[in-house]
Amino acid sequence: MEIQKAVIFDLDGVIVHTDIYHYRAWKELADRLGVPFDETANNRLRGVSRMESLEIILENGEFSRLPATEKAALADRKNETYKALLQAMSPADLSPEVRGTLETLRKQGVRMAIGSSSRNAGLILEKIGLEGFFDAVSDGNNITNSKPDPEVFLKAAGFLCVRPQDCIVVEDADAGIEAAHRAGMKAVAMGDAVRAGRGDWNIAFFPELLSIFL
Ligand code: B16
Ligand code: MG
Helix, strand or coil: CCCCCCCEEEEEECCCCCHHHHHHHHHHHHHCCCCCCCCCHCCCCCCCCHHHHHHHHHCCCCHHCCCHHHHHHHHHHHHHHHHHHHCCCCCCCCHHHHHHHHHHHHHHHCCEEEECCCCHHHHHHHHCCCCCCCEEEEECCCCCCCCCHHHHHHHHHHHHHCCHHEEEEEEHHHHHHHHHHHHHCCCECCHHHHHHHHCEEECCCHHHHHHHHH
């Protein structure tokens, strides 16, 4: 029997550039609190959960000692700002290169899943017109531990009924590359993950994936 191969795509920073909206929403919160935060610090938040992101932003100041309920309220507020920014998204936010590559892989019968730390993955997929496109979606709603823990990718492989060693992950976060390797999967790095240098392949342009997968 032929072994099924599959691709697991990270969402934010790979399929679509919601990373800029995360940045704007965290920046609004950080400025209100008077906590320093810039795009370099933002790179540390890629792939990690909402609450872990907040802990990173608050780590060196007085707010790091806030009670858990107040931290949860800050994270909720950031999420409301983020979701308001997501409302403006539409299928036009899915680039022609990403759409065309996904469609080519679909025609070739490649199994495809989303492996995202985000609890907003369903909303984003709906906004960009990819609701129902993937064979499986593993996201922040079905995991206990976010990247670099391998859970999100192992669950995606399980949903696809494909062995972890037969999956390749596409990631923009160094934490996501580590998660893939800990899951026993190879990983393609793009964006910020290229700089960290731990991917099995590096790409600058999404359609380069076709020469890796086909
Ligand atoms: P949410 P990904 C991740 O998405 C983001 O990279 C990360 O910055 C964010 O904190 C995390 O989702 C949680 O997102 O607040 O929407 O639940 O890159 O794993 O697709
Ligand atoms: Mg990402």
